[in-house]
Amino acid sequence: MGALEEAHLAAAAACGCDDDEEEDLVVLGDGGGEEEAGDAMEAAVRALLVGLGEDDRREGLRRTPKRVAKAFRDGTRGYKQKVKDIVQGALFPEVGVDKRTGSAGGTGGQVVVRDIDLFSYCESCLLPFSIQCHVGYVPSGGRVVGLSKLSRVADVFAKRFQNPQRLANEVCSALHASIQPAGVAVSLQCWHIPLPENLKCKSSQGLIRTSHSSRSGVFEGENSSFWNDFVALLKLRGIDMEMDSHSAIPPWCPLRPNEVPLCNGHGKRMTTNGAISPKSGSSPSNMVSAVSSMLLSLGEDPLRKELLGSPQRYVQWLMRFRACSLDVKLNGFTLNSASVYERPDVGATDHRAISSELHLPFCAQCEHHLLPFYGVVHIGYFGSEDGEGIDRSHFQALVHFYGCKLQVQERMTRQIAEAVYSVSHRGAIVVVEANHICMISRGIEKIRSSTATIAVLGHFLTDSSAKASFLQNIIDTADLEE
Amino acid sequence: MHRAMDALQEANLAATACQELVVGEDAMEAAVRALLVGLGEDHRREGLRRTPKRVAKAFRDGTRGYKQNVKDIVQGALFPERGVDKRTGSAGGTGGQVVVRDIDHFSYCESCLLPFSIQCHVGYVPSGGRVVGLSKLSRVADVFAKRFQSPQRIANEVCSALHASIQPAGVAVAMQCWHIPLPENMKCKSSQVWIRTSHSSRSGVFEGENSSLWNDFVALLKLRGIDMEMDSHSHILPWCPLRPHEVPPCNGYAKRTTNDVTTSPKSGSTPSSMVSAVSSMLQSLGEDPLRKELVGSPQRYVQWLMRFRACNLDVKWNSFTLNSACVYERPVEDATDHGEIKSEMHLPFCAQCEHHLLPFYGVVHIGYFGNGDGKGIDRCTFQALVNFYGCKLQVQERMTRQIAEAVYSVSRRGAIVVVEANHICMISRGVEKIRSSTATIAVLGHFLTDSCASASFLQNIIPSTTHGGNKMEL
Numbered sequence: 001m002g003a004l005e006e007a008h009l010a011a012a013a014a015c016g017c018d019d020d021e022e023e024d025l026v027v028l029g030d031g032g033g034e035e036e037a038g039d040a041m042e043a044a045v046r047a048l049l050v051g052l053g054e055d056d057r058r059e060g061l062r063r064t065p066k067r068v069a070k071a072f073r074d075g076t077r078g079y080k081q082k083v084k085d086i087v088q089g090a091l092f093p094e095v096g097v098d099k100r101t102g103s104a105g106g107t108g109g110q111v112v113v114r115d116i117d118l119f120s121y122c123e124s125c126l127l128p129f130s131i132q133c134h135v136g137y138v139p140s141g142g143r144v145v146g147l148s149k150l151s152r153v154a155d156v157f158a159k160r161f162q163n164p165q166r167l168a169n170e171v172c173s174a175l176h177a178s179i180q181p182a183g184v185a186v187s188l189q190c191w192h193i194p195l196p197e198n199l200k201c202k203s204s205q206g207l208i209r210t211s212h213s214s215r216s217g218v219f220e221g222e223n224s225s226f227w228n229d230f231v232a233l234l235k236l237r238g239i240d241m242e243m244d245s246h247s248a249i250p251p252w253c254p255l256r257p258n259e260v261p262l263c264n265g266h267g268k269r270m271t272t273n274g275a276i277s278p279k280s281g282s283s284p285s286n287m288v289s290a291v292s293s294m295l296l297s298l299g300e301d302p303l304r305k306e307l308l309g310s311p312q313r314y315v316q317w318l319m320r321f322r323a324c325s326l327d328v329k330l331n332g333f334t335l336n337s338a339s340v341y342e343r344p345d346v347g348a349t350d351h352r353a354i355s356s357e358l359h360l361p362f363c364a365q366c367e368h369h370l371l372p373f374y375g376v377v378h379i380g381y382f383g384s385e386d387g388e389g390i391d392r393s394h395f396q397a398l399v400h401f402y403g404c405k406l407q408v409q410e411r412m413t414r415q416i417a418e419a420v421y422s423v424s425h426r427g428a429i430v431v432v433e434a435n436h437i438c439m440i441s442r443g444i445e446k447i448r449s450s451t452a453t454i455a456v457l458g459h460f461l462t463d464s465s466a467k468a469s470f471l472q473n474i475i476d477t478a479d480l481e482e
Numbered sequence: 483m484h485r486a487m488d489a490l491q492e493a494n495l496a497a498t499a500c501q502e503l504v505v506g507e508d509a510m511e512a513a514v515r516a517l518l519v520g521l522g523e524d525h526r527r528e529g530l531r532r533t534p535k536r537v538a539k540a541f542r543d544g545t546r547g548y549k550q551n552v553k554d555i556v557q558g559a560l561f562p563e564r565g566v567d568k569r570t571g572s573a574g575g576t577g578g579q580v581v582v583r584d585i586d587h588f589s590y591c592e593s594c595l596l597p598f599s600i601q602c603h604v605g606y607v608p609s610g611g612r613v614v615g616l617s618k619l620s621r622v623a624d625v626f627a628k629r630f631q632s633p634q635r636i637a638n639e640v641c642s643a644l645h646a647s648i649q650p651a652g653v654a655v656a657m658q659c660w661h662i663p664l665p666e667n668m669k670c671k672s673s674q675v676w677i678r679t680s681h682s683s684r685s686g687v688f689e690g691e692n693s694s695l696w697n698d699f700v701a702l703l704k705l706r707g708i709d710m711e712m713d714s715h716s717h718i719l720p721w722c723p724l725r726p727h728e729v730p731p732c733n734g735y736a737k738r739t740t741n742d743v744t745t746s747p748k749s750g751s752t753p754s755s756m757v758s759a760v761s762s763m764l765q766s767l768g769e770d771p772l773r774k775e776l777v778g779s780p781q782r783y784v785q786w787l788m789r790f791r792a793c794n795l796d797v798k799w800n801s802f803t804l805n806s807a808c809v810y811e812r813p814v815e816d817a818t819d820h821g822e823i824k825s826e827m828h829l830p831f832c833a834q835c836e837h838h839l840l841p842f843y844g845v846v847h848i849g850y851f852g853n854g855d856g857k858g859i860d861r862c863t864f865q866a867l868v869n870f871y872g873c874k875l876q877v878q879e880r881m882t883r884q885i886a887e888a889v890y891s892v893s894r895r896g897a898i899v900v901v902e903a904n905h906i907c908m909i910s911r912g913v914e915k916i917r918s919s920t921a922t923i924a925v926l927g928h929f930l931t932d933s934c935a936s937a938s939f940l941q942n943i944i945p946s947t948t949h950g951g952n953k954m955e956l
Contacts, residue, residue: 117915117917151918410608450583450584455578474705475704
């Protein structure tokens with residue numbers, strides 16, 4: 001227990017000093033006001049945890065209010081940033097192609113930075129969404145801008161509560177005003193996390209995708225050759241803007257299913273109802289007002305048209321991960337800690353065939369940051385002697401049960417494994433692969449990272465070839481799912 | 483016109499107001515300035531004026547790992563988590579290993595002081611009922627990456643640091659690293675351009691000939707398409723191409739090669755003033771230039787830079803001498819019939835960004851008009867042209883324009899040039915947009931007036947087929 005005790009002592013000794021994510025945070029605003037606002041936000045998050053039926057003093061949740069408050073402040077730092085500060089000082093004189101012979105009196109043509117990965121917050125439900133951004137401009141007046149500034153300016157507007165079209169528009173006009181080029185073109189592809197019940201196990205995981213763009217100056221107009229060149233340069237990277245601009249019918253924010261967002265001027269109302277999760281229902285008003293107060297602390301206006309109802313939707317999302325004291329019954333066995341630990345069947349030296357259910361999709365909520373982590377679960381077990389296995393839908397329900405709460409991936413893996421082991425006394429093995437929004441959209445921002453956990457019980461523990469062949473099976477079937 | 487200059491004037495005024503920066507610049511910035519002078523550049527010209535500051539800052543930021551403390555990172559991020567019962571579950575932990583895969587990092591090669599990229603995968607087996615916050619695995623790796631490093635040593639240091647701070651049952655670290663090749667070795671096809679190597683390090687229950695936990699770790703990496711066996715012992719290429727005589731120790735194996743250094747036309751002596759400037763930079767950063775692995779690195783870094791030395795050569799082409807004065811003759815107006823459009827695509831290049839002294843590399847596509855008899859210009863002529871304009875401190879917009887003007891001088895109907903490049907300055911530092919790619923276009927003559935011509939040229943560029951596959955390819 002050495003390391004953990006040490007850690008606690010040190011943490012107690014350094015009472016205010018927290019886990020080390022300070023380094024990434026930009027210090028904003030005046031110190032005093034920030035402190036108070038921070039405390040108010042943490043109190044609000046604490047209210048949310050209580051509303052979810054959790055014990056906010058347990059170890060995993062103790063610093064969650066601080067982490068969540070910090071994440072929101074960092075994720076909305078764009079409100080305080082000035083485009084002028086970024087662009088100024090990064091303008092360089094560059095001789096253009098002579099106006100008599102070259103294009104558009106600039107330096108010779110457009111400059112396009114493609115595949116800028118960004119994250120923003122959905123103003124409709126307050127969850128992060130991911131963006132692939134492409135920015136082009138035509139230099140004018142003998143000046144070019146430092147390439148990284150295009151990305152930094154996009155980030156100013158991404159780090160706010162946003163919707164995709166407005167983000168594209170704001171980036172476009174800000175760049176046009178600050179660089180004063182002949183024109184600017186912005187293209188975005190955005191992905192929104194779906195409702196947990198709509199997750200698929202394919203690689204795109206059922207994320208809702210939309211495309212948006214915005215143009216100014218020489219990029220505008222029906223048949224702008226600059227715009228056509230811009231589109232062609234994106235195609236070189238496999239970016240097809242036409243793919244889903246008008247064809248996709250799903251609404252942008254799945255928690256707000258009745259409206260398709262304005263997409264380059266087109267809007268559409270839906271008539272389908274939102275999918276109802278078994279846990280959804282009322283959004284407790286104290287939780288909703290806690291979220292509204294968080295918006296105020298961040299400098300937003302909860303009465304702004306687009307934010308009306310967002311606190312409710314955010315709470316609705318959280319409530320799917322409400323703590324619950326239900327037990328799961330599986331094949332007549334009640335699962336709780338006591339009955340899992342019967343002795344494994346020692347006499348079974350022959351392998352019954354290993355049965356498996358692979359690539360079961362799930363979405364859980366990380367208890368440290370109140371952000372989703374989602375992916376797939378693979379389950380291996382021993383079927384009964386007559387070859388019967390357990391229906392996939394039972395496993396899906398099991399996975400769903402353990403996913404729909406504030407979780408930690410290591411714990412969820414163990415819980416599912418113990419549940420399976422209680423009916424598969426020979427052994428059980430569970431592998432979970434997940435993407436953690438808390439590591440992707442903020443903090444270390446490792447966009448490609450993926451976390452895997454394993455729990456191994458019974459025969460799978462003692463017989464490493466059984467375990468190896470299960471893992472190999474996942475590898476072999478992985479291609480099919482891509 | 484007046485309005486158009488506003489933004490630039492403003493910027494200049496703001497910069498002049500801080501003129502005293504030059505006077506008060508620190509030792510590192512002075513050293514970079516010495517490098518620029520050694521490259522034959524005018525360090526006061528606009529594009530280079532703040533380069534010393536940017537380069538110094540990049541090195542300081544890129545080596546911040548020396549000052550960071552692993553304990554500070556891990557402590558406070560340990561959470562109690564009940565394990566599977568010891569009687570029935572694996573390794574007395576919480577139920578098995580935890581592996582974070584595909585953590586992208588950048589580090590600095592201690593052999594030549596250029597950045598190299600890393601895909602890192604870290605696993606550990608929790609013990610004693612505690613797990614660590616997942617992001618800390620990445621943060622700890624970063625402590626060791628943000629230094630002058632070699633791949634195997636990073637793997638070893640990350641592994642032992644995690645083992646000491648988390649106190650788990652074991653730690654496994656696997657890394658794939660990519661080093662920029664010599665510019666003359668850049669090829670344009672999908673074959674691996676960058677020099678790739680794999681390394682790993684293990685502790686505790688991951689060690690041993692047939693550790694089942696290690697086998698599980700390898701299997702979990704395979705699920706992400708990561709094949710560690712692929713290049714651990716098979717290829718003989720040296721890690722750092724500027725130091726070709728040694729293959730780095732790779733999990734205990736080392737090998738000397740006997741190939742000679744490829745000689746670039748520009749390589750030669752490394753001016754000692756520049757070398758000592760770089761040594762002093764290392765000292766400012768807290769490193770010891772006399773450390774065994776760093777001996778010779780300043781020379782190699784200067785050798786790299788000298789490939790991008792300013793030069794006053796003109797390119798002679800088909801007996802036309804190119805300089806600004808003679809390019810701007812009137813385009814051939816009466817050519818309503820097209821000589822056919824010809825093109826050379828995917829000409830590889832490597833240039834050095836003048837703002838950060840870091841490479842940017844990619845491909846150039848050139849379109850021009852033949853003279854109607856079916857003959858075109860030889861590809862290797864274009865490659866030489868691209869090499870000429872690439873081998874200097876550059877800005878992508880300028881390089882594009884220069885190549886276009888050069889082509890236009892012999893293809894009087896028109897010329898179009900598209901450059902696609904990855905900028906290490908945007909990928910390894912600063913905005914750190916790992917997947918970003920910058921494209922520039924220059925359009926002259928007929929390609930300007932006839933939008934079908936330029937559109938059809940662009941349509942004909944075949945996208946790089948390995949987009950998204952090989953990590954460091956376009």
